[in-house]
Amino acid sequence: MRCFRCHRFGHGRDRCRRNIDLCVKCSEPGHRGEECDRNHKCINCKRDHPASSKNCPKYLEEQAILRYRSHNGGTFEQVRAAVIVEVAKEVRPKLYAQAVRGGPARRVTAPVTTQNKTESLPMAQNSATKKARPTNDKPRTGETRKPQTFERYGTLNFIF
Structure with a gap:
């Protein structure tokens, strides 16, 4: 609802606290919109269009x-x-780094299984390449890797 006296939103002419009508086109008092030849200025957003836009x-x-x-x-x-x-x-507004990258960073969640429950943890993702970061595949101390099968070379039983 727009007031036709002050041209602000949220009340009607009968509830307006202003005593003087404002121009719908330039937001100045003393004349009507039909008579206005000034530059447009919206009373609500201060941009260059009439308040009725x-x-x-x-x-x-x-x-x-x-x-x-x-x-x-x-x-x-x-x-x-x-x-x-x-x-x-x-x-x-975008941060400088976001503008340079081409957009905001996006978060991807990857399911992680722990003992008896599954959790979802955030995984970093670069919006430019949209590839997940590689994980460290090195075995922990005292562990051996399972043999890897390569179709072309057969089974390799190396311990890394």
Whole structure:
């Protein structure tokens, strides 16, 4: 809901605290939008479009809040807090290293079996090559490796 007096979201003209109407195009008092020949300036996001624009980031945020609330319920303020956190995650600036690599680092989980239960541990992954880091295959002290079978050479019984 956008007020047609101050052009801010969240209340209507009848609940507006302002006494003077603001222009929908330039956000200045004293004239109407039809009479305005100034540069556009949105009162909500301060960008160069009228406050009535459907492409305004604040308008899109309000629409996302209303859509989320209609599907999931909750108070307007609870839903606003949840949506704003999600929007902030999406528009968060990249770190220099992330920009150079071509994107954020991704985490891959690999199942690890221990005695009687399986756990999922994070495994580092480089987003540029998308290959898992190699593990150290050396046998522990006192252990011997099982013989490896190579189809071309037969069975090799070396202890490494």
